[in-house]
Amino acid sequence: MRTLSADALSKFxxxxxxxxxxxxxxxxxxxxxxxxxxxxxxxxxxxxxxxxYVQKKVSGEFIxxxxxxxxxxxxxxxxxxxxxxxxxxxxxxxxxxGIGKCKSMGLAVVALRNSGHVGRVGEWAEMAAAAGLVSIHxxxxxxxxxxxxFGGVDRRFSTAPYACGIPRAGTDSLxxxxxxxxxAEGKVLVASxxxxxxxxxxxxxxxxxxNGDPRTLYGDFDAKAMRSYKNGTGAIRAFxxxxxxxxxxxxxILGGALTGTGAANEARPQWANGxxxxxxxxxxxxxxxxxxxxxxxxxxxxxxxxxVRAGDEVLVPGEPELRTRTERLxxxxxxxxxxxxxxxxxxxxxxxxxxxxxxxxx
Numbered sequence: 001m002r003t004l005s006a007d008a009l010s011k012f013x014x015x016x017x018x019x020x021x022x023x024x025x026x027x028x029x030x031x032x033x034x035x036x037x038x039x040x041x042x043x044x045x046x047x048x049x050x051x052x053y054v055q056k057k058v059s060g061e062f063i064x065x066x067x068x069x070x071x072x073x074x075x076x077x078x079x080x081x082x083x084x085x086x087x088x089x090x091x092x093x094x095x096x097x098g099i100g101k102c103k104s105m106g107l108a109v110v111a112l113r114n115s116g117h118v119g120r121v122g123e124w125a126e127m128a129a130a131a132g133l134v135s136i137h138x139x140x141x142x143x144x145x146x147x148x149x150f151g152g153v154d155r156r157f158s159t160a161p162y163a164c165g166i167p168r169a170g171t172d173s174l175x176x177x178x179x180x181x182x183x184a185e186g187k188v189l190v191a192s193x194x195x196x197x198x199x200x201x202x203x204x205x206x207x208x209x210x211n212g213d214p215r216t217l218y219g220d221f222d223a224k225a226m227r228s229y230k231n232g233t234g235a236i237r238a239f240x241x242x243x244x245x246x247x248x249x250x251x252x253i254l255g256g257a258l259t260g261t262g263a264a265n266e267a268r269p270q271w272a273n274g275x276x277x278x279x280x281x282x283x284x285x286x287x288x289x290x291x292x293x294x295x296x297x298x299x300x301x302x303x304x305x306x307x308v309r310a311g312d313e314v315l316v317p318g319e320p321e322l323r324t325r326t327e328r329l330x331x332x333x334x335x336x337x338x339x340x341x342x343x344x345x346x347x348x349x350x351x352x353x354x355x356x357x358x359x360x361x362x
Contacts, residue, residue: 003332041324044186082115106284122177125165129173140256143268148235150245160251180248193338
């Protein structure tokens with residue numbers, strides 16, 4: 001395990017993508033967003049993704065500096081096509097459209113289709129909350145079959161993330177952000193590279209046995225090589241039995257089918273995220289101003305619950321991420337050695353100078 005400062009790590013990631021053919025602005029955006037996921041404690045969507053993103057960029061599947069294409073729009077609705085641009089650029093463009101329409105009309109819906117990996121979905125809920133808006137996001141990954149439905153063992157869903165953000169004036173927003181599977185695929189990836197172990201019921205084999213072994217998803221792998229879920233026969237389990245499976249199904253329908261990206265489909269030739277986002281302006285929905293006071297009351301009420309264990313604390317959505325961010329900004333971002341080695345390999349593969357690599361390695 002090694003620890004790197006967030007700023008140094010972000011700059012190194014940016015340099016990798018610039019060498020891969022991205023503009024500096026795109027590289028900086030990727031570095032900021034990926035490291036931001038690590039800072040939030042969502043290592044599954046952090047720099048562990050660099051080798052995969054580089055692979056997608058070099059192959060032409062993810063396109064740098066892409067602009068959204070507007071398919072259709074009304075004063076309260078927009079359908080936009082990411083045209084396989086990096087999600088860290090496509091998603092904020094789509095969210096900005098939603099914010100603008102919502103500020104004008106009080107309500108908005110934006111369907112983003114055919115985007116590169118949008119990363120940590122909570123980042124987009126945070127963006128809307130910073131503008132004072134409530135938002136809800138349903139996401140799918142159309143060609144990424146990873147998760148077994150309740151009662152089955154075959155892969156039928158992507159990890160189908162869901163996020164919701166609630167703004168709070170003068171304090172941090174409430175951000176709920178999770179995959180509808182027991183763990184995100186990135187957490188299986190992190191575990192396979194020497195990171196945090198998986199719960200023993202996270203994965204399921206073709207024979208219906210549950211375990212936490214990443215080989216269930218990836219098959220046998222070389223520690224120094226990239227993983228591919230297409231090499232394994234098992235699946236990730238949906239969380240919460242039928243409830244998580246049902247929510248994953250709806251994320252596929254709303255984030256996938258309704259956006260025009262398509263629900264999970266192993267025959268789809270190109271990887272893409274779809275995201276259906278709803279935006280509400282509390283000031284227009286609640287002219288009496290009841291909402292902020294009630295949110296504050298209820299947060300305090302929930303946190304006043306007696307903890308299960310003495311010395312613990314009841315947390316509300318967004319608090320774990322904020323605390324992890326504070327800690328990692330102060331102490332650095334921890335990375336398993338295998339993860340770092342694969343990032344270095346990706347850097348070398350696109351021609352990053354060895355002196356730059358040594359400087360980043362410290």
